[in-house]
Amino acid sequence: MSGKGGVGKSLIATTMALLLARDKFRVGLFDVDFTSPTTHVVLNAGGLKPIEEKGIVPPEVYGLKYMSLAFYLGGRALPLRGQELTNILLETLAYTIWGKLDALIVDMPPGISDLMLDMLKYVRRAEYLIVTTPSKMAFETVRKLIMLLKDLGAPVLGVIENMRFSDTEHIKREVETLGERYLGGIGYDMRLEESLGRLDNLLNTRFAAEVGAILRKIVYLKT
Amino acid sequence: MHEWALAEAIISAVSDVAEREKLREVNSVVVVIGELQQVDRNILRFAIEQLKQGKLAGAKFIIRTERAVFTCRACGYKWPFRGTNLPEEVREIIHFIPETSHAYVRCPACGSPDFDLSGGRGVWIASVRGEG
Numbered sequence: 001m002s003g004k005g006g007v008g009k010s011l012i013a014t015t016m017a018l019l020l021a022r023d024k025f026r027v028g029l030f031d032v033d034f035t036s037p038t039t040h041v042v043l044n045a046g047g048l049k050p051i052e053e054k055g056i057v058p059p060e061v062y063g064l065k066y067m068s069l070a071f072y073l074g075g076r077a078l079p080l081r082g083q084e085l086t087n088i089l090l091e092t093l094a095y096t097i098w099g100k101l102d103a104l105i106v107d108m109p110p111g112i113s114d115l116m117l118d119m120l121k122y123v124r125r126a127e128y129l130i131v132t133t134p135s136k137m138a139f140e141t142v143r144k145l146i147m148l149l150k151d152l153g154a155p156v157l158g159v160i161e162n163m164r165f166s167d168t169e170h171i172k173r174e175v176e177t178l179g180e181r182y183l184g185g186i187g188y189d190m191r192l193e194e195s196l197g198r199l200d201n202l203l204n205t206r207f208a209a210e211v212g213a214i215l216r217k218i219v220y221l222k223t
Numbered sequence: 224m225h226e227w228a229l230a231e232a233i234i235s236a237v238s239d240v241a242e243r244e245k246l247r248e249v250n251s252v253v254v255v256i257g258e259l260q261q262v263d264r265n266i267l268r269f270a271i272e273q274l275k276q277g278k279l280a281g282a283k284f285i286i287r288t289e290r291a292v293f294t295c296r297a298c299g300y301k302w303p304f305r306g307t308n309l310p311e312e313v314r315e316i317i318h319f320i321p322e323t324s325h326a327y328v329r330c331p332a333c334g335s336p337d338f339d340l341s342g343g344r345g346v347w348i349a350s351v352r353g354e355g
């Protein structure tokens with residue numbers, strides 16, 4: 001999650017799910033950015049169809065169970081109002097049969113949004129991973145998000161600084177001042193774009209290695 | 224949807240009503256199902272007939288459908304879901320996640336995708352009649 005758009009939430013969420021699945025964890029990836037899902041682009045999975053049988057059985061991609069509204073939209077735009085987002089969240093939560101999982105990674109839309117409030121309200125067991133960039137402008141909003149989550153007592157796993165291009169430590173200091181865990185930085189990777197939709201390539205990028213290092217920290221914290 | 228589980232839930236809800244209202248016998252029950260709800264009415268009817276017993280044994284179960292209606296937020300026009308011409312697979316998607324209609328349906332009067340879809344969801348018991 002992030003207060004800010006375009007900071008790398010979807011790519012980090014998808015890469016984490018793929019890495020966990022490669023390590024034989026039972027993992028699900030749920031794209032709840034209903035108006036603008038993107039994780040299917042990373043997975044090259046827009047053409048998949050879930051099986052409907054007393055609910056929706058999410059299709060498997062690279063060993064992970066995957067659910068996105070992209071399956072149902074055929075590339076069309078989906079203009080929605082706030083309450084409709086809530087309805088879709090509740091419908092998909094109710095119908096999707098995830099089975100037993102070690103982790104369900106949820107890719108959130110940007111912003112301090114309706115969907116964030118709904119997650120806080122309905123998905124009480126969720127823990128939040130925050131993504132920011134080194135930009136002061138990004139962190140301006142991310143700081144507010146972190147303070148809000150703290151106020152609400154929502155568990156924050158830590159903060160990831162994505163798209164780093166220099167060695168400054170100001171985000172790390174800011175995060176620690178807020179009393180949160182700085183989970184690490186991910187460098188700006190010029191070669192990333194060409195790996196989108198090609199999973200073997202993606203998992204061999206420097207980006208994936210850095211996501212992997214952060215993931216190991218999180219798994220270590222959780223076990 | 225799981226029709227047998229739904230039938231059990233309906234029977235149990237009606238039994239509760241009969242108990243609360245101190246009915247000796249239930250004569251008729253009206254069950255309303257939203258048109259977007261994927262319930263096989265024949266299986267549901269059959270399951271209810273198999274499961275009803277005791278005070279409910281002689282009750283007549285009437286199953287009604289509540290229609291779903293679109294109302295355009297841009298121009299106010301209203302139109303029924305049922306009249307909308309859509310391919311079968313799109314219909315199935317909309318049954319399952321009604322909000323996806325914003326990707327497939329446009330207001331017939333002004334072309335807007337900004338409409339409200341009301342009704343047509345859920346299952347409820349509208350009335351229970353019997354003798355006290």
Ligand SMILES: Nc1ncnc2c1ncn2[C@@H]1O[C@H](COP(=O)(O)OP(=O)(O)OP(=O)(O)O)[C@@H](O)[C@H]1O
Nearest residue numbers: 004005006007008009010011110163187188189192
């Ligand atoms: N470390 C990185 N190096 C280079 N490009 C990156 C990096 N992280 C993300 N990107 C690219 O930045 C763009 C935005 O990433 P992504 O879509 O994951 O962000 P997001 O936070 O999910 O955006 P939104 O808020 O719109 O959901 C994508 O094109 C992605 O490939």
Ligand SMILES: [Mg+2]
Nearest residue numbers: 009010033038
């Ligand atoms: Mg995203």
Ligand SMILES: [Zn+2]
Nearest residue numbers: 295298330333
């Ligand atoms: Zn209209």
